């Protein structure tokens with residue numbers, strides 16, 4: 071099959087010239103016990119892929135990237151009990167074992183064997199099912215490796231969705247939507263009339279904005295450095311839009327929200343933006359950290375403010391999701407017109423165009439771009 075393989079992190083931009091992702095012929099072994107083979111129909115470009123390419127989120131190399139994707143199950147290994155051939159699925163980028171302490175507590179995004187497999191670049195059961203033309207094994211990206219014509223994954227890395235959902239839309243639910251909407255409805259638990267400020271308006275941040283709008287958050291403040299993204303946020307329900315390049319951003323958010331946001335949602339992926347997001351909350355407010363800064367970035371706050379002002383800082387991984395519960399819910403909201411996630415899709419491309427696609431993501435020209443496989 072054709073697939074996009076990353077062999078070395080840290081290539082210089084522009085990627086259209088340095089071509090860190092090589093389009094290669096890759097062999098996928100048949101699915102093992104508890105695994106399925108999925109024909110990938112669409113795969114989205116997320117900043118978390120870009121962070122592996124630029125080396126700010128290191129992963130074992132070589133790796134077949136991509137973690138936001140959708141497709142159709144074409145083969146099931148022994149003992150697969152939750153999926154069948156023909157099912158349309160969206161991938162979930164943390165496999166859940168169902169048995170560890172976090173899984174037992176209803177927090178599968180924290181699955182311990184799932185996190186260990188993702189860090190190793192293997193499937194949940196420890197297998198590596200991909201190799202290149204020279205028989206060198208390729209690591210799996212977050213149990214998915216969606217930038218390929220087929221994916222072999224644990225059945226616990228995929229969620230069945232409606233068969234008539236267009237693949238290019240379905241893919242978005244696997245990362246951007248599950249992460250952004252989940253940060254608002256699961257991690258924050260926003261209620262109608264509470265104020266929300268979203269920092270960063272990429273696929274994740276605009277999904278958070280849509281989730282906050284669907285939750286009747288008000289005021290709903292959008293912050294970015296790209297004017298076109300601020301304009302789109304306004305169309306999608308933001309009450310106030312703030313260009314982060316101008317003036318004191320935290321003060322502007324406090325002004326817009328009458329003293330500070332009940333919830334600040336950081337999705338830019340920068341520790342300094344997280345500090346601004348914290349400063350923009352009201353007394354008693356919560357800051358939800360969704361973006362993934364490089365591992366050496368630190369975040370500090372006046373310690374006493376947590377106590378005397380009852381402030382909260384909460385991390386939100388994969389939207390604190392229960393994927394089999396949340397993805398169908400968010401799809402239903404999309405179908406009802408309450409979560410117009412199709413507005414995030416700015417480009418579709420062929421696999422050959424993927425390096426240029428990452429240039430568009432890095433520059434802010436694109437929001438979500440989806441590779442289509444036909």
Ligand SMILES: NC(=O)c1ccc[n+]([C@@H]2O[C@H](COP(=O)([O-])OP(=O)(O)OC[C@H]3O[C@@H](n4cnc5c(N)ncnc54)[C@H](O)[C@@H]3O)[C@@H](O)[C@H]2O)c1
Pocket residue numbers: 115116117118121245246249269270271272273274275293294295296299314337338339340343359360361362363386387388389431434437
């Ligand atoms: N927590 C999770 O589970 C999870 C899942 C997916 C992605 N992520 C992370 O979330 C972040 C966002 O991902 P994405 O795909 O939406 O990325 P993106 O690049 O599309 O969006 C980031 C946005 O931040 C904006 N930005 C840059 N500097 C800013 C500033 N100073 N103030 C405000 N906005 C600023 C950019 O213009 C851009 O619109 C990344 O760090 C990604 O790795 C986390």
Ligand SMILES: [Zn+2]
Pocket residue numbers: 116117118119137138245246
């Ligand atoms: Zn992602």
Ligand SMILES: [Zn+2]
Pocket residue numbers: 166167168169170171172173174178180181182183184
């Ligand atoms: Zn588990």
